[in-house]
Amino acid sequence: xxxxxxxxxxxxxxxxxxxxxxxxxxxxxxxxxxxxxxxxxxxxxxxxxxxxxxxxxxxxxxxxxxxxxxxxxxxxxxxxxxxxxxxxxxxxxxxxxxxxxxxxxxxxxxxxxxxxxxxxxxxxxxxxxxxxxxxxxxxxxxxxxxxxxxxxxxxxxxxxxxxxxxxxxxxxxxxxxxxxxxxxxxxxxxxxxxxxxxxxxxxxxxxxxxxxxxxxxxxxxxxxxxxxxxxxxxxxxxxxxxxxxxxxxxxxxxxxxxxxxxxxxxxxxxxxxxxxxxxxxxxxxxxxxxxxxxxxxxxxxxxxxxxxxxxxxxxxxxxxxxxxxxxxxxxxx
Amino acid sequence: xxxxxxxxxxxxxxxxxxxxxxxxxxxxxxxxxxxxxxxxxxxxxxxxxxxxxxxxxxxxxxxxxxxxxxxxxxxxxxxxxxxxxxxxxxxxxxxxxxxxxxxxxxxxxxxxxxxxxxxxxxxxxxxxxxxxxxxxxxxxxxxxxxxxxxxxxxxxxxxxxxxxxxxxxxxxxxxxxxxxxxxxxxxxxxxxxxxxxxxxxxxxxxxxxxxxxxxxxxxxxxxxxxxxxxxxxxxxxxxxxxxxxxxxxxxxxxxxxxxxxxxxxxxxxxxxxxxxxxxxxxxxxxxxxxxxxxxxxxxxxxxxxxxxxxxxxxxxxxxxxxxxxxxxxxxxxxxxxxxxxxxxxxxxxxxxxxxxxxxxxxxxxxxxxxxxxxxxxxxxxxxxxxxxxxxxxxxxxxxxxx
Numbered sequence: 001x002x003x004x005x006x007x008x009x010x011x012x013x014x015x016x017x018x019x020x021x022x023x024x025x026x027x028x029x030x031x032x033x034x035x036x037x038x039x040x041x042x043x044x045x046x047x048x049x050x051x052x053x054x055x056x057x058x059x060x061x062x063x064x065x066x067x068x069x070x071x072x073x074x075x076x077x078x079x080x081x082x083x084x085x086x087x088x089x090x091x092x093x094x095x096x097x098x099x100x101x102x103x104x105x106x107x108x109x110x111x112x113x114x115x116x117x118x119x120x121x122x123x124x125x126x127x128x129x130x131x132x133x134x135x136x137x138x139x140x141x142x143x144x145x146x147x148x149x150x151x152x153x154x155x156x157x158x159x160x161x162x163x164x165x166x167x168x169x170x171x172x173x174x175x176x177x178x179x180x181x182x183x184x185x186x187x188x189x190x191x192x193x194x195x196x197x198x199x200x201x202x203x204x205x206x207x208x209x210x211x212x213x214x215x216x217x218x219x220x221x222x223x224x225x226x227x228x229x230x231x232x233x234x235x236x237x238x239x240x241x242x243x244x245x246x247x248x249x250x251x252x253x254x255x256x257x258x259x260x261x262x263x264x265x266x267x268x269x270x271x272x273x274x275x276x277x278x279x280x281x282x283x284x285x286x287x288x289x290x291x292x293x294x295x296x297x298x299x300x301x302x303x304x305x306x307x308x309x310x311x312x313x314x315x316x317x318x319x320x321x322x323x324x325x326x327x328x329x330x331x332x333x
Numbered sequence: 334x335x336x337x338x339x340x341x342x343x344x345x346x347x348x349x350x351x352x353x354x355x356x357x358x359x360x361x362x363x364x365x366x367x368x369x370x371x372x373x374x375x376x377x378x379x380x381x382x383x384x385x386x387x388x389x390x391x392x393x394x395x396x397x398x399x400x401x402x403x404x405x406x407x408x409x410x411x412x413x414x415x416x417x418x419x420x421x422x423x424x425x426x427x428x429x430x431x432x433x434x435x436x437x438x439x440x441x442x443x444x445x446x447x448x449x450x451x452x453x454x455x456x457x458x459x460x461x462x463x464x465x466x467x468x469x470x471x472x473x474x475x476x477x478x479x480x481x482x483x484x485x486x487x488x489x490x491x492x493x494x495x496x497x498x499x500x501x502x503x504x505x506x507x508x509x510x511x512x513x514x515x516x517x518x519x520x521x522x523x524x525x526x527x528x529x530x531x532x533x534x535x536x537x538x539x540x541x542x543x544x545x546x547x548x549x550x551x552x553x554x555x556x557x558x559x560x561x562x563x564x565x566x567x568x569x570x571x572x573x574x575x576x577x578x579x580x581x582x583x584x585x586x587x588x589x590x591x592x593x594x595x596x597x598x599x600x601x602x603x604x605x606x607x608x609x610x611x612x613x614x615x616x617x618x619x620x621x622x623x624x625x626x627x628x629x630x631x632x633x634x635x636x637x638x639x640x641x642x643x644x645x646x647x648x649x650x651x652x653x654x655x656x657x658x659x660x661x662x663x664x665x666x667x668x669x670x671x672x673x674x675x676x677x678x679x680x681x682x683x684x685x686x687x688x689x690x691x692x693x694x695x696x697x698x699x700x701x702x703x704x705x706x707x708x709x710x711x712x713x714x715x716x717x718x719x720x721x722x723x724x725x726x727x728x729x730x731x732x733x734x735x
Contacts, residue, residue, distance in 0.1 A: 270672040278636055278676065282451045303676065315663040320679050327676050331454060 463726030491651030595641035606670030
């Protein structure tokens with residue numbers, strides 16, 4: 001049913017005369033005629049409107065809706081004036097021919113006029129680039145200048161290696177606060193810290209799954225304290241403790257076994273022993289111990305390289321092929 | 334097609350002439366071919382066969398061609414060594430034909446060039462499932478047999494770590510377990526294969542089996558094996574003794590009758606270092622180390638003897654607790670296995686290439702194995718290629734249904 005605007009005079013008229021049945025019928029009859037002469041709607045709607053008016057009694061007159069605002073919009077208008085704040089989608093205000101919804105019976109999605117789907121969803125019509133530029137211009141008076149020396153990402157990372165992230169939440173509900181706002185994430189690259197070989201390995205072991213090997217980043221996430229400030233302090237404290245602990249060497253670290261090693265080392269490995277044994281059996285040593293000499297041969301070095309690659313990088317066809325070549329050279333096949 | 338069948342029926346299989354389909358090093362080989370095929374009319378469909386039955390003379394020119402295994406050799410060399418499907422194929426076709434392929438040729442060339450006074454080299458055949466590792470191993474074994482080597486062949490090491498009906502505690506060592514059935518079966522096969530060596534080799538020390546039975550020093554090896562076959566209880570220990578004797582005597586004396594080269598061929602070698610599916614009496618899992626047979630076999634795998642070669646093939650098909658996609662040595666052998674087998678020469682076996690597929694297809698056609706009329710056409714062939722991706726075992730199973 002198309003909505004119609006109640007004419008104030010007529011409505012007051014009908015209110016006054018509603019109790020008098022006879023006059024009411026006269027007035028309703030006259031009103032029906034006047035409405036039908038003014039409106040050029042279809043006969044069906046007039047009929048139904050009349051029936052409705054007849055049944056319900058007081059009826060507000062229907063005024064035809066004027067042309068939508070979009071007809072009068074120019075291309076270079078100021079959009080921020082149309083949507084200055086977040087508002088729902090108004091089909092008469094947005095000049096885009098948007099369609100949304102499920103196409104019923106192999107048709108097309110319904111048009112924007114009266115489309116509830118478009119109204120339901122959130123829109124960002126109030127945040128166009130122009131609008132954001134205006135926001136920035138307005139906020140500029142409260143900002144200080146970006147330091148000119150930090151003009152590239154690398155320089156920023158070099159001087160400020162620790163990145164702290166936290167989220168702000170704005171909600172309009174019973175309470176303005178959001179408990180997730182207390183979470184603080186601290187990211188730092190281990191290459192920017194002053195660590196030697198042992199300290200680095202120990203830090204990675206202590207960090208367990210907080211360390212990402214691909215990006216060499218240690219990520220510490222804290223949410224145990226109720227306030228963001230406290231969480232930030234706790235994260236900084238954790239970083240400091242990790243750093244200092246990894247520089248210390250405990251007594252029990254001497255018991256580190258081969259299984260604990262992060263990388264495969266060829267020295268002292270069963271592989272080296274095997275190769276040595278085989279070479280010795282092939283050519284027994286002379287009086288002098290020439291183990292280092294044997295191991296220093298280029299063929300053995302090449303074998304060592306391929307073994308390291310196989311074990312550290314994983315096994316692929318390529319690595320296996322190189323291993324085969326190295327073994328062939330070692331035994332002169 | 335009919336003409337060809339007629340001609341193949343007329344000419345006996347062994348004397349079919351061969352021609353090279355592809356021309357790698359064109360001039361020389363064509364000349365050689367022209368000399369040899371002087372009399373026969375060119376028969377393009379018998380391209381896939383070669384009359385060269387001795388693997389010693391197989392070379393790159395023969396790749397992709399089938400050569401026939403002499404039936405006498407099959408009986409002696411492979412009583413249980415060939416894959417079960419291939420044995421069925423032999424029965425159906427009345428002949429055993431093996432395709433000459435690059436991995437086997439590579440291995441044979443290594444064996445020809447190796448120095449046998451040095452410790453044995455270990456070769457590991459690896460590849461995806463169904464690419465022909467076991468068949469290549471058998472081909473190389475045939476070469477070793479024709480050369481007169483002593484062959485220690487374990488057809489499938491996986492059979493020793495699973496489905497054992499009887500698991501006895503070892504009589505000699507308390508912590509180990511014996512598998513009498515498997516051990517005695519293997520001893521029987523070993524006897525069939527290496528008949529001629531058994532009287533020549535002698536034991537080097539005295540072995541005591543029970544209070545009343547012992548084998549004296551200097552007895553022929555045949556007696557030792559008979560002891561193991563007859564007395565099931567001590568058969569696993571006999572296996573260990575036999576292996577030990579062979580290790581000590583291989584390639585030892587270069588003059589006299591005692592000289593022989595030893596080849597140890599194990600299929601499914603990853604079984605030696607994996608897990609078993611056998612349980613002890615108190616329901617805990619058995620480690621491979623605790624089985625006598627496996628323990629002795631591991632000792633053979635080490636290269637602390639000389640005068641032979643160790644040929645192995647990995648196998649995922651029979652293995653327990655290994656994912657189906659694993660086919661690289663490290664994955665299948667595991668840490669321990671890799672460390673023990675090292676340094677080894679990995680030989681990769683892959684699917685058929687164009688020429689080999691062609692050859693296999695023609696062979697099946699020749700044997701009238703492909704009955705479906707559509708399989709004879711070009712389209713049918715393309716369909717076969719698409720379905721099996723030139724994987725030998727899948728192709729064989731597909732063709733069996735046609």
